[in-house]
Amino acid sequence: MRKITSALLVDDDDAFRRALQGALRRRGVKAITAATVEEGLVLAGDETVDLISLDQRMPGGDGLAAISRFRAICPDAVILMLTGFGDIPLTVAAMREGANTLLTKPIDADRLLREASALGASADRDAAPTSTGPRSYRLDDLERRTIEAALHDAGGVVATAAKMLGIDRRTLQRKLRRQG
Numbered sequence: 001m002r003k004i005t006s007a008l009l010v011d012d013d014d015a016f017r018r019a020l021q022g023a024l025r026r027r028g029v030k031a032i033t034a035a036t037v038e039e040g041l042v043l044a045g046d047e048t049v050d051l052i053s054l055d056q057r058m059p060g061g062d063g064l065a066a067i068s069r070f071r072a073i074c075p076d077a078v079i080l081m082l083t084g085f086g087d088i089p090l091t092v093a094a095m096r097e098g099a100n101t102l103l104t105k106p107i108d109a110d111r112l113l114r115e116a117s118a119l120g121a122s123a124d125r126d127a128a129p130t131s132t133g134p135r136s137y138r139l140d141d142l143e144r145r146t147i148e149a150a151l152h153d154a155g156g157v158v159a160t161a162a163k164m165l166g167i168d169r170r171t172l173q174r175k176l177r178r179q180g
Contacts (some may be wrong), residue, residue, distance in 0.1 A: 002120030004050045004078070006030040010040035010063070011055040011082070014069055018106070020053070023109035037061030038068075044073045051116045054099070056083035056090070064094060071098035080115045082107060087166065088146055101145060104153065144179055147172070 007029050011017040017033045024031040032047060034040035037058060042054065052070050055062040063081060070079055081094040086104040094102045100119040103112070147165070154160035162172040 002050070002117050004029055004116050006047070006049045007032070007051040007116075008031045008040060008043055008047065008049045008077075009051060009053045010035075010037060010058075011053070013055070014037065020107075020109060020112070023146060026115070027109060027113065029113070037063065037066040041066070041069055041073065044070055044077075049077050050076050050120065051075060051112075052079045054055075054079060054081050055083070057082055057095075064090075064097060067094060067097035067099050078120045080090065080112065080116060080119075088143075091142060091146055095142060098120040101142075103149065123171075143175070147175060147179070 005028070007024055009017050009020055009024075009031060010033075011020075012035055013033065017035070029051075032043055032049075034043050037054075038061060039111040040052075040054070052074060054063045054067065054070065063083075067079060067081065070077070079099045080107055081099045081102045083090065083102060084105045086102055091102040101115065103115060105118070131150065147161070150161040150164045154164060158171050158172055158176070159169045162169040
């Protein structure tokens, strides 16, 4: 797992942003914050960060559209898009733009760090493609992570996770059997 030592939190919700910043700092992470995409881009250019947490919906700037700009400034950072409205198509769109994954709010600092560390280690192993080479997407990995997140958020209840994913319970059970 990659150790996350610094983070940039870009979110328009002041209370959420400050609470997450405090929680990360208590865990030894240097956390800086921005209330807008533009402010975040400036900070990303000034600071070296291991993790960028980016809200999807913000007034004055769409987080999804800004992912590629953050990726250009911080190519080695783990970028996690946060949203209260997660679904598989949005997750795929975020990953196409350059995010490592999409997580649904509310989220705590421990889960954020756990996801970022795991994704950072995975990116280190896979050696991210160069900007001139073709980009590779693994839908099976995306689907597995999305299902795992839904099951976690549903407390392990398959029927609830299936509703969250917008699929039938039996379909989710088949997918789980296939994944092992």
